[in-house]
Amino acid sequence: MELFAQQVMAGLASGAIYACIALALVMIYQAIGHVNFAQGEMATFSTFLSWQMMQWGSPYWAAFVAAVALSFAGGMLIDTVVFRPIRKASVLSQIVMFVGLLAILNSLSGFIWDFTSKPFPTPLGSGPLSGFRFMGMHQAAMMAITALMLVLLYCFFRFTSVGLAMQAAAENPDSARLVGVRVELMIALGWGMAAGIGAVAGIMIAPIVFLEPNMMLGIMLYGFAGAVLGGLASPLGAVIGGFLVGLIENLAGTYIPAVGAELKLTIALAIIIVVLVVKPSGLLGPRHAQRV
Amino acid sequence: MALMQNVQVASSSRAILGSRWSLGIVFLAAALLAPFLLHKFYVFQMTLVLIYAIAILGLNLLVGFNGQLSLGHGAFFALGAYTAAMLIEHGGVNYAATLPAAGVICFIFGFLFGLPALRLDGIYLALATFALSVATPQILKLSVFETWTGGVQGLIVTKPDAPPGLPLTADQWLYFLTLGVSMLMYWVAVNLVASRTGRALRSVRDNPLAATAMGVNTAYYKTLAFGISGAYTGIAGALSAIVVQFVAPDSFTLTLSISILVGLVVGGVGWLPGAIFGASFILLVPNIAEGISKGLAGAVYGVMMILLMLVLPSGVSTPVRWMQRKFQAWAK
Numbered sequence: 369m370e371l372f373a374q375q376v377m378a379g380l381a382s383g384a385i386y387a388c389i390a391l392a393l394v395m396i397y398q399a400i401g402h403v404n405f406a407q408g409e410m411a412t413f414s415t416f417l418s419w420q421m422m423q424w425g426s427p428y429w430a431a432f433v434a435a436v437a438l439s440f441a442g443g444m445l446i447d448t449v450v451f452r453p454i455r456k457a458s459v460l461s462q463i464v465m466f467v468g469l470l471a472i473l474n475s476l477s478g479f480i481w482d483f484t485s486k487p488f489p490t491p492l493g494s495g496p497l498s499g500f501r502f503m504g505m506h507q508a509a510m511m512a513i514t515a516l517m518l519v520l521l522y523c524f525f526r527f528t529s530v531g532l533a534m535q536a537a538a539e540n541p542d543s544a545r546l547v548g549v550r551v552e553l554m555i556a557l558g559w560g561m562a563a564g565i566g567a568v569a570g571i572m573i574a575p576i577v578f579l580e581p582n583m584m585l586g587i588m589l590y591g592f593a594g595a596v597l598g599g600l601a602s603p604l605g606a607v608i609g610g611f612l613v614g615l616i617e618n619l620a621g622t623y624i625p626a627v628g629a630e631l632k633l634t635i636a637l638a639i640i641i642v643v644l645v646v647k648p649s650g651l652l653g654p655r656h657a658q659r660v
Numbered sequence: 661m662a663l664m665q666n667v668q669v670a671s672s673s674r675a676i677l678g679s680r681w682s683l684g685i686v687f688l689a690a691a692l693l694a695p696f697l698l699h700k701f702y703v704f705q706m707t708l709v710l711i712y713a714i715a716i717l718g719l720n721l722l723v724g725f726n727g728q729l730s731l732g733h734g735a736f737f738a739l740g741a742y743t744a745a746m747l748i749e750h751g752g753v754n755y756a757a758t759l760p761a762a763g764v765i766c767f768i769f770g771f772l773f774g775l776p777a778l779r780l781d782g783i784y785l786a787l788a789t790f791a792l793s794v795a796t797p798q799i800l801k802l803s804v805f806e807t808w809t810g811g812v813q814g815l816i817v818t819k820p821d822a823p824p825g826l827p828l829t830a831d832q833w834l835y836f837l838t839l840g841v842s843m844l845m846y847w848v849a850v851n852l853v854a855s856r857t858g859r860a861l862r863s864v865r866d867n868p869l870a871a872t873a874m875g876v877n878t879a880y881y882k883t884l885a886f887g888i889s890g891a892y893t894g895i896a897g898a899l900s901a902i903v904v905q906f907v908a909p910d911s912f913t914l915t916l917s918i919s920i921l922v923g924l925v926v927g928g929v930g931w932l933p934g935a936i937f938g939a940s941f942i943l944l945v946p947n948i949a950e951g952i953s954k955g956l957a958g959a960v961y962g963v964m965m966i967l968l969m970l971v972l973p974s975g976v977s978t979p980v981r982w983m984q985r986k987f988q989a990w991a992k
């Protein structure tokens with residue numbers, strides 16, 4: 369029972385990471401209808417930015433806010449410079465662009481900050497959360513921040529005019545344009561928000577996995593699995609999906625003898641394929657009806 | 661008048677055919693002479709270009725002619741390579757016989773993977789195949805199969821010699837073997853696309869609903885396309901195992917799958933000759949990028965990809981076809 373509780377807590381803690389990444393993926397998916405394969409690399413780059421600022425002597429929270437703001441601007445810039453010109457191009461061309469972006473960011477992080485793992489500070493220390501033996505302060509903070517982001521996003525999309533306009537632009541760009549929504553600006557905002565959420569996720573993950581240019585690849589796959597499990601179009605679903613993937617990963621690794629550490633990535637593959645085959649819209653995604 | 665027009669059409673189509681053949685003959689002559697004129701290293705590089713071209717051809721049959729997206733063809737490449745390596749090293753099978761074996765096994769695997777893929781399209785299929793290619797190295801490293809696959813270390817494959825009596829070095833022989841196989845595969849692909857099956861594949865891509873109404877079994881042709889595509893890529897993988905003489909899990913990462921896809925898009929989706937241009941791009945451009953800046957090679961490669969997509973969204977096929985038309989007009 370002790371082992372079980374411990375694994376559940378560990379699963380929830382890594383689930384919080386996956387939930388963040390899944391949330392960022394869903395943001396871009398909602399804005400442009402594409403899955404951003406460079407999301408992990410964007411988050412890593414943002415994390416390096418905050419690390420650099422801390423090296424220069426900036427306090428933690430200042431670096432945190434500055435990195436998120438810079439990432440927001442960077443995300444909008446990437447959309448405007450790289451993706452706006454090819455908005456009408458085929459899915460394949462766009463995927464190649466994402467891959468190109470991934471290569472550029474990964475290589476840049478490695479070039480500027482080299483490939484050695486760096487420890488990353490956490491403002492809360494690594495001591496256990498009082499009252500819970502199995503959960504560290506940092507993990508608890510991570511879950512709290514994920515929940516906070518989700519609430520803020522929900523309010524943003526539900527109650528602000530910009531949020532509503534973004535939804536309209538994603539749902540039906542032509543009609544949105546006709547009623548005066550600036551669709552291109554909304555898409556750029558979606559990119560900015562995704563980059564910002566990615567930055568938050570990266571900064572929270574870095575103390576656990578150590579900072580290095582490739583830290584996100586495995587996490588990205590779980591993030592994908594979480595986003596698919598929750599339904600690609602639903603932010604709440606993405607968060608639930610992320611936590612579930614964390615739980616499944618830890619429990620399967622502990623209790624199914626053949627799986628262990630060797631097949632951890634394969635679990636993500638299995639989750640993605642099973643969800644896509646059994647329920648492609650995920651847990652909370654809207655059902656797609658096709659007119660014939 | 662109508663007769664005159666017909667005659668004109670006939671003669672111009674003969675001219676097109678003629679110029680096409682003459683271009684083909686020039687290319688073939690160059691391909692046949694090259695290994696005697698170039699350094700060993702370049703012969704090896706050209707062999708690799710041909711191998712990637714076969715894999716891209718396979719992906720093109722799936723993506724370009726059947727409209728299904730795959731980011732996971734590295735898995736088929738790996739399966740083919742491991743089939744060849746294990747048959748040669750553990751089974752003592754002749755290297756040439758491993759190619760059809762790899763083709764058959766990858767066909768079956770592709771057909772089976774095509775079944776869940778039936779329910780997915782667009783970005784969802786891209787995600788599922790993406791996960792497949794990320795998980796591949798891990799599956800290959802499994803300790804359960806270690807006696808067969810060599811685990812993390814991989815397998816070393818014995819290099820075949822040229823058949824006795826031929827005045828060729830081993831490298832030249834492998835080049836000609838690959839050239840022969842790739843030409844055969846290209847010929848099969850061209851005929852497949854032009855056949856009844858090819859029309860069915862394209863109809864499923866263009867309008868699955870209308871295709872079904874016309875009596876095309878959509879599910880069958882989609883899984884078939886996955887199978888054929890897998891077989892092509894598997895054969896390419898088997899050739900790579902023989903030519904590189906080494907297979908290891910970390911040669912078949914996501915990067916490989918992405919390279920094959922980039923090669924396809926660079927060459928032009930739905931245009932079979934593009935495979936050779938795409939293969940040259942994915943093999944040569946990273947080298948050029950490394951020449952420009954060692955530390956930033958990945959960034960230079962990425963910038964080149966993005967620039968190419970911005971300038972030529974449908975790949976090299978646009979300028980090459982344009983030149984072909986100019987050449988034909990000139991030849992007439």
